[in-house]
Amino acid sequence: MRLALAALLLATGVSAAHAQGTARGAQDGAARGEAIAGPVGAVVGGAIGAAVGTANSILGIDRRERFRIYAAGERRPSFRHEGPLRVGTVLPPEGVIYYDVPPEFALKGYNYTIVNDHPVLVEPGTRRVVEVID
16 A cells, blocks of 8 residues: 555656755645645655655756756856865855846746856855756
8 A cells, every 4th residue: 555655656746846856846745645645645745755856956857958058058157166066065255256047947046157167056145056057
């Protein structure tokens, strides 16, 4: 029974959580699971949604390549950052130019910039890198 429930939730929750981050994927998976199978479904669906959301990061698999192509086409200058560039890196307050993410990517609350020739998504208030698009 539980295995069948997990398979059903995976089939219905993967597409919905496909392009979402961990928290949003978990919320959506839990809601779908609860609608299908009550409280147990909410727990299983939340775990599946979180895993899928984490794997797909903020942009998700489908939009990563489109965003990379978009950013390359904009020909923005690249900021040179010494050291490793990864999620969690806080960019310096000077020398970095931030740009609005186009509405078609539906990423309110984030900006992007180019660092070491890679587009990165950044939280504007903290200058923290939340996704590096390779």
